[in-house]
Amino acid sequence: MVSVIVVVFAVVCLFIPTVRTSEVCTALFLYSTDLWKLECQPTVGIAAQTTDIRCSIRCPIKCSGHIELVGVALTKVKQEKPVFEHIINETPSGDPRFSLVNPVKDPSLQLSDTVFSDEGEYEYYVATNMGEKTARISISVIAMYRDPVTSSWPENVIDGGPVDLYCNATDGYPAGTIHWFDHSGTNWTMNSIMTKAIKDTNGSKSVALSSKLPFKSIHSSLAPFRCVVFNSKFVKEGEKTFQIMLKQESEKVPLGSKTTNIVAGLMVTGSLIAGLLLALLICRRRGDQRYH
Numbered sequence: 001m002v003s004v005i006v007v008v009f010a011v012v013c014l015f016i017p018t019v020r021t022s023e024v025c026t027a028l029f030l031y032s033t034d035l036w037k038l039e040c041q042p043t044v045g046i047a048a049q050t051t052d053i054r055c056s057i058r059c060p061i062k063c064s065g066h067i068e069l070v071g072v073a074l075t076k077v078k079q080e081k082p083v084f085e086h087i088i089n090e091t092p093s094g095d096p097r098f099s100l101v102n103p104v105k106d107p108s109l110q111l112s113d114t115v116f117s118d119e120g121e122y123e124y125y126v127a128t129n130m131g132e133k134t135a136r137i138s139i140s141v142i143a144m145y146r147d148p149v150t151s152s153w154p155e156n157v158i159d160g161g162p163v164d165l166y167c168n169a170t171d172g173y174p175a176g177t178i179h180w181f182d183h184s185g186t187n188w189t190m191n192s193i194m195t196k197a198i199k200d201t202n203g204s205k206s207v208a209l210s211s212k213l214p215f216k217s218i219h220s221s222l223a224p225f226r227c228v229v230f231n232s233k234f235v236k237e238g239e240k241t242f243q244i245m246l247k248q249e250s251e252k253v254p255l256g257s258k259t260t261n262i263v264a265g266l267m268v269t270g271s272l273i274a275g276l277l278l279a280l281l282i283c284r285r286r287g288d289q290r291y292h
């Protein structure tokens, strides 16, 4: 049925081309064949920030100039009442954090002060002068990690001694990960131990990441170390380079200097004995000569 109408319109439009009819034909063509589509991209919002919900009207032939919005409604799946409704030229109703970016041509939405409860599946209804369409939108919400904080235990490290290095990042969501590198860029992540503490207070979700890099015997030449924080999508969100604090020289056990002292002592004693023996030998000789 639809295709018959299309053919009729196509024939009429192609063979009776007057200025007036061409516009009418395009409009009728678009309307009758359902040629336009409403497309919305999956949306990832950042908690406390403004989220862009990108939607567009697509059609294979030039139609953008002809299609105008009449009204939109956004409803969470399995809910009755729309969370946002806007009939063009009237005051929008529902959650005031939602708004149309460009109320005449563009069905894209903006959501300010995004919160975790905005997560979910939505039905987006768009009515235009050329018919209506509904699209699905999925919204997920993430939170950015704070800059990582680093520490070592013990705080003052002995070169060649044991130490645990820590890199902590908090207040992100969902769980991300932490990677470790030394001064030459060698990847130490395999040796590290990650702990993730998940918190959910009043619908505000967050994860505290803590990564421990333990050494039985550390070489100060590996420092400075670098830890890198990645979010759940493996996008780098922060990094920190940090030096280990070596124990003061005076506090160190002076192992090296002790041995040199001993060696020097032995040498002095040795040469003294040698000198004494030589002296004895000379005295002996003189005694012998006198005797003869």
Ligand SMILES: *[C@@H]1O[C@H](CO)[C@@H](O)[C@H](O)[C@H]1NC(C)=O
Residues within 6 Å of the ligand: 149, 150, 151, 166, 167, 168, 210
């Ligand atoms: C990092 O987390 C670990 C384990 O929770 C903790 O022992 C360490 O003190 C933390 N370091 C900092 C600088 O917060």
Ligand SMILES: *[C@@H]1O[C@H](CO)[C@@H](O)[C@H](O)[C@H]1NC(C)=O
Residues within 6 Å of the ligand: 179, 187, 188, 189, 190
């Ligand atoms: C570092 O090692 C980790 C764990 O083996 C790995 O997932 C990561 O891709 C490595 N990173 C680089 C930059 O090689």
